[in-house]
Amino acid sequence: MAAASLFRQRAAAALADPTLQAALARAQDGFVAKRARALGALPELERMREEACTLKDHVLANLDRYLESYEAQVVRRGGQVHWAPTREDACRIVIEICQRAGARLIAKGKSMVSEEIGLNAALEGAGLEVIETDLGEYIVQLAKERPSHIIAPAVHKTREQIAELFQRHHGYRERLTGVAELVADARMVLRERFLSADVGITGANFLVAETGSNVIVTNEGNGDLTCTLPRVHIVTAGIEKVVPTLEDATALIRLLGRSATGQEMTSYTTFSSGPRRADDRDGPQEYHVVLVDNGRSEMLGNRFRPMLRCIRCGACLNHCPIYAAVGGHAYGAIYPGPMGSVLTPILFPGGTDADLPNVCTFNGRCQQVCPVKIPLPDLLREHREIQYQRGITPPRQRWALALWGALVRHPRLYQILTRWVVGALGLAGRRQGSFRYLPFLGNWTAGRDFPAPQGPTFQAIWRKQERTRRNG
Amino acid sequence: MRPSVGLATVKLLEQAGCRVEVPAAQVCCGQPAYNSGDFERARGIARSVIDAFDGFDYLVAPSGSCTGMIRVHYPHLFEDDPNWRARAMALSAHSFELTSFLADVLGVEQIPGPCVTRLTYHDSCSGLRELGVRAQPRRLLGSLPELELVERADAEVCCGFGGLFCVKYPEISIKMVSDKASAIEASGAELLAGGDLGCLLNIAGRLRRGGSTVRVFHVAEVLAGMTEGLGIGEGQG
Numbered sequence: 254m255a256a257a258s259l260f261r262q263r264a265a266a267a268l269a270d271p272t273l274q275a276a277l278a279r280a281q282d283g284f285v286a287k288r289a290r291a292l293g294a295l296p297e298l299e300r301m302r303e304e305a306c307t308l309k310d311h312v313l314a315n316l317d318r319y320l321e322s323y324e325a326q327v328v329r330r331g332g333q334v335h336w337a338p339t340r341e342d343a344c345r346i347v348i349e350i351c352q353r354a355g356a357r358l359i360a361k362g363k364s365m366v367s368e369e370i371g372l373n374a375a376l377e378g379a380g381l382e383v384i385e386t387d388l389g390e391y392i393v394q395l396a397k398e399r400p401s402h403i404i405a406p407a408v409h410k411t412r413e414q415i416a417e418l419f420q421r422h423h424g425y426r427e428r429l430t431g432v433a434e435l436v437a438d439a440r441m442v443l444r445e446r447f448l449s450a451d452v453g454i455t456g457a458n459f460l461v462a463e464t465g466s467n468v469i470v471t472n473e474g475n476g477d478l479t480c481t482l483p484r485v486h487i488v489t490a491g492i493e494k495v496v497p498t499l500e501d502a503t504a505l506i507r508l509l510g511r512s513a514t515g516q517e518m519t520s521y522t523t524f525s526s527g528p529r530r531a532d533d534r535d536g537p538q539e540y541h542v543v544l545v546d547n548g549r550s551e552m553l554g555n556r557f558r559p560m561l562r563c564i565r566c567g568a569c570l571n572h573c574p575i576y577a578a579v580g581g582h583a584y585g586a587i588y589p590g591p592m593g594s595v596l597t598p599i600l601f602p603g604g605t606d607a608d609l610p611n612v613c614t615f616n617g618r619c620q621q622v623c624p625v626k627i628p629l630p631d632l633l634r635e636h637r638e639i640q641y642q643r644g645i646t647p648p649r650q651r652w653a654l655a656l657w658g659a660l661v662r663h664p665r666l667y668q669i670l671t672r673w674v675v676g677a678l679g680l681a682g683r684r685q686g687s688f689r690y691l692p693f694l695g696n697w698t699a700g701r702d703f704p705a706p707q708g709p710t711f712q713a714i715w716r717k718q719e720r721t722r723r724n725g
Numbered sequence: 726m727r728p729s730v731g732l733a734t735v736k737l738l739e740q741a742g743c744r745v746e747v748p749a750a751q752v753c754c755g756q757p758a759y760n761s762g763d764f765e766r767a768r769g770i771a772r773s774v775i776d777a778f779d780g781f782d783y784l785v786a787p788s789g790s791c792t793g794m795i796r797v798h799y800p801h802l803f804e805d806d807p808n809w810r811a812r813a814m815a816l817s818a819h820s821f822e823l824t825s826f827l828a829d830v831l832g833v834e835q836i837p838g839p840c841v842t843r844l845t846y847h848d849s850c851s852g853l854r855e856l857g858v859r860a861q862p863r864r865l866l867g868s869l870p871e872l873e874l875v876e877r878a879d880a881e882v883c884c885g886f887g888g889l890f891c892v893k894y895p896e897i898s899i900k901m902v903s904d905k906a907s908a909i910e911a912s913g914a915e916l917l918a919g920g921d922l923g924c925l926l927n928i929a930g931r932l933r934r935g936g937s938t939v940r941v942f943h944v945a946e947v948l949a950g951m952t953e954g955l956g957i958g959e960g961q962g
Contacts, residue, residue, distance in 0.1 A: 261894075261896075264894075264896065264897060265896055268896055268897070268900055574882055574883045574885070574901050575897060578897050578900045578901060579897060611890075611893065611894075612890075612894055612897070613887070613890070614850070614883050614885065614886065614887025614888075614890045614901075615760060615850070615851075615887060615888075616850035616854070616883035616887070617850055617851070617853075617854035617855065618850070618854070618881065618882075618883070620854070621854055631801075634759070634760060634762065636762075637760070637761060637762030638762040638763075638764055639762070640762055641761060641762035641763050641764075642762075646761060646762060646763075650761060650889070650893075651763075654757065654758055654761055654763055654766065655766075657757065658758060658763075658766045658769070658770070661752045661753050661755070661770055661773075662752075662769070662770075662773065664749065664750050664751070664752050664773075667752055668749075675726060682960070683960065683961055684960050684961055684962065685960040686933070686955065686958050686959040686960025686961070687929075687930060687933045687958040687960070689934075694892070696891075696892040696893075696895035697891060697892055697895070697930070699895050699899065700895065700896075700899030700902075700903070700931070700934065701899060701902060701927065701930035701931040701933075701934045702929075702930040702931075702933040702934045702958060703926070703930055704926050704929050704930055704933070704957045704958035705958070705960070706726045706727065707726070707727055707728055707729060707955075709728055710728060711728035711730075711731035711732070711747075712747070712749070713728075714728050714731075714732065715731070715747045716749070
């Protein structure tokens with residue numbers, strides 16, 4: 254038998270890690286309850302989802318137009334827009350901006366697209382120092398890990414693990430234990446870095462075409478500081494982030510906070526539009542936007558277009574029972590959970606586990622909670638179709654399907670065969686009622702019994718009854 | 726596997742005044758092929774199912790999963806084939822999950838008892854989210870005299886069955902069904918009912934493995950007053 258895939262190895266390790274399991278259980282319960290409370294108070298929720306979905310579809314159908322007008326507005330306000338077809342292009346552009354500015358230290362706000370393009374490694378490779386300013390992202394950076402969740406990067410870590418990390422990296426003799434103490438500690442360390450950073454890099458929640466504004470939502474205010482304190486502000490964003498108007502952005506913000514953390518609004522909603530103007534008291538001298546494509550244009554033209562509606566709220570992760578069982582790192586991808594398993598094979602073709610679209614029960618809860626109504630299970634099934642066409646589906650599954658498919662086309666034979674198998678199993682399991690082990694079903698019986706069939710098949714009983722009825 | 730589910734279904738439908746037929750040419754709905762990405766094979770199976778159920782007023786199945794396949798996914802499978810799509814749409818419009826057919830289409834309000842037990846219900850995902858089956862089984866069960874329905878916070882969480890998923894990713898599936906079994910045990914219910922045999926086999930298997938005494942039945946069996954017999958996974962001893 255072939256060695257277990259990397260996904261399977263990581264998933265098995267995650268299931269066997271009691272600390273991680275505790276962190277996951279706590280986080281999932283919290284997210285689900287908070288979202289339910291926040292959205293339960295909104296009778297217009299379904300209408301809002303419908304409108305958000307229509308809005309995003311409209312933008313995607315006219316993406317070129319909105320991106321052009323966004324660019325024109327940024328330029329009008331004194332900023333620059335850079336187009337990056339690939340991850341490598343995006344990193345190169347950011348590095349060049351930093352080098353031209355003579356930068357040494359770079360402060361970053363949380364940005365998933367910067368994770369997607371591998372920006373930190375690229376910047377460090379170019380001799381630049383990068384500091385993450387979002388608390389969760391900072392923790393992950395100290396631990397030399399990757400975010401395990403798109404809105405809560407360190408959700409897999411317990412308080413004790415974080416305390417240990419801070420003690421080691423901040424060089425204390427005593428270990429901090431309270432949440433408030435830990436946050437205050439990180440704030441103190443980070444404030445210092447904000448003030449000395451040359452460049453601030455943020456992501457974007459929305460890019461507003463009519464004003465050229467970038468909107469980011471945060472809960473720590475680190476986004477504000479990253480935008481305003483350093484000399485240069487660089488926004489990295491996927492091209493699908495554009496919306497027509499400020500009003501459209503606010504319509505989506507109403508859904509974003511509630512879907513993500515159960516907040517009506519996040520603590521900070523930051524708008525940045527271009528560099529400092531003559532009469533501004535603060536703000537950067539340079540303002541750059543790097544628009545990342547990395548496979549998005551291709552998605553625009555194929556069956557995965559609905560995935561571009563995604564506003565990265567993380568609700569699908571929070572409601573996914575697979576994510577809850579194994580956590581984000583098991584996916585081995587930048588974007589974990591349902592949205593990640595749809596995106597990853599497209600954004601990183603060839604470089605990912607074939608498991609991702611298959612690790613799903615099609616329970617549909619992700620689609621149910623998605624604020625922009627992305628049919629995530631259908632899109633995962635489309636990936637399975639591609640895998641089947643390309644011969645990636647495991648041979649055992651293909652043979653089983655072929656054999657079963659042939660049987661199903663011959664109902665008579667199918668019924669005779671099932672009558673034998675089910676009859677034999679029913680007889681064998683009559684006393685115990687269930688099997689503790691069955692050959693060919695070891696994966697089932699590894700952790701649960703297999704209930705024995707009653708014996709005869711329904712079709713057999715029914716035909717017999719029909720015969721009696723006819724003859725009687 | 727469990728013919729009593731079919732017999733209970735027939736009994737409930739006949740009680741409500743329906744004439745029931747079971748086409749001999751029917752087979753599986755094709756969902757395993759569809760969910761494996763083998764759309765061509767799924768289409769082939771779907772065509773034979775559509776043929777087999779041609780000419781009936783309604784198709785009723787004691788399963789949210791199979792009904793969801795026929796109602797929601799058949800039309801999608803034939804998106805590029807106008808003839809078959811029309812036939813798939815027609816079958817889709819007349820296909821119902823058992824409890825929603827009884828409650829919504831036939832307007833059944835009262836089920837003759839007796840059944841005295843503390844019962845908890847497992848909402849199977851396909852029925853719940855693809856077909857909106859949630860209130861119907863509860864309404865019907867609620868009409869049974871003295872039945873006490875125990876609700877659980879995890880009612881909308883998948884049990885980890887997921888068709889081939891349960892054998893393709895056994896560790897994750899077992900973790901999910903273990904959580905489910907614990908929640909059912911903790912609810913204090915004596916009986917678990919649900920609308921899909923796949924989920925029920927999975928949950929019953931886990932309950933048995935853990936030595937639980939909670940009995941497991943398909944909702945059709947409970948409504949048809951057939952809980953005197955052996956539950957899923959129960960032996961003659």
